[in-house]
Amino acid sequence: MNYEFGSIEIASQQMILILQDLNTQMPFKNFVIVGDVGCGKSTMAEHIRKTIFKSQPVEILDYTPEMKTLPQPAIYMVSKLQWAQVKPLFETAVVIMMPTLNDRKADIPKLAKFFLQVLCLMHNLPVYKLTEKSVEMICQYDWSGNFYEFESILEAALQLAADEHSRGWIEPSHLNLNLNPKSLDFTVGLKLDEIERRYILQTLYFAHQNRTKAADILGISIRTLRNKINQYREEGYL
Known part of the structure; x- marks a missing residue:
């Protein structure tokens, strides 16, 4: 249902x-x-x-x-x-x-699409969409400000993309996110695959979704990283 x-x-x-x-x-x-x-x-x-x-x-x-x-x-x-x-x-x-919005990661892509549709109407702009890498970026971000921060960042990104005439796409460079590194909290009892997922996603995040750079940092092939990303997307983490 x-x-x-x-x-x-x-x-x-x-x-x-x-x-x-x-x-x-x-x-x-x-x-x-x-x-x-x-x-x-x-x-x-x-x-x-x-x-x-x-x-x-x-x-x-x-x-x-x-x-x-x-x-x-x-x-x-x-x-x-x-x-x-x-x-x-x-x-x-x-x-x-x-x-919280952080608890609703699986909803973030559709929420972003809806907010952008509304914002485009409000600003009399053609439809803008997030690129795949931009979607990955907002799914990994820590939304401590919940929907207020979410809408504010999307609106600023839309305005920047429109100013740059980016042909309807919002790139990671348009997203003004706080990229200060966070410590990874691995408590005793976590499964290895969960620790791996957290580490891979955070590395991708701070590499600005540059998969070549992230794969190099992680010491894995781009193909392996791509397979991991597809797996996390199917599991609702992206």
């Missing part, structure tokens, strides 16, 4: 599980959406209103400590920092823990 959320077909496992659970819910309880700033709480609230409550009126509320009463049914949005403190108030509610 295919699941649509926020105008795209969902591929990430965490979001699929959330949407599967919501399909079993009825419009009688409170719904609480918990998450970091910019993780898509408002989009989830609208999704719940349209798919569960449908024509039934329901309020979407940002929870604040000043709230003395909690109307029911309603859809509440709660920050992750607040959740531990206010959790007892929502014991009978349906709780949705929103994943």
Whole structure:
């Protein structure tokens, strides 16, 4: 079964599980959406209103400590920092823990395509797309700023590509990403193939998707690296 959320077909496992659970819910309880700033709480609230409550009126509320009463049914949005403190108030509610953008790597290519379509319309530009290497780059990036950072970087890249008349393509050089090296955290218990994947992807990332350079650093052939990339793409890591 295919699941649509926020105008795209969902591929990430965490979001699929959330949407599967919501399909079993009825419009009688409170719904609480918990998450970091910019993780898509408002989009989830609208999704719940349209798919569960449908024509039934329901309020979407940002929870604040000043709230003395909690109307029911309603859809509440709660920050992750607040959740531990206010959790007892929502014991009978349906709780949705929103994943971060980093937890939704498999959705990033389709999200980027959708955002770029919207941005092109907003700026009266022809359709621009990310090159394959640009897609790999944004899939490997650490999106600590969630969707705010995601949209901002895509908009800046689109503007730069348009200024350079790049014929509808956004190249890695157009993406203003923070490329400061990160330490690799290999905790005891990780499988060797996971350690290998992390190391290969980070090497590719900091080689700006230059496969020849990355293969040279890794000490493997370009063909082996290409096979690894295809494998990671099939597994949802790219």
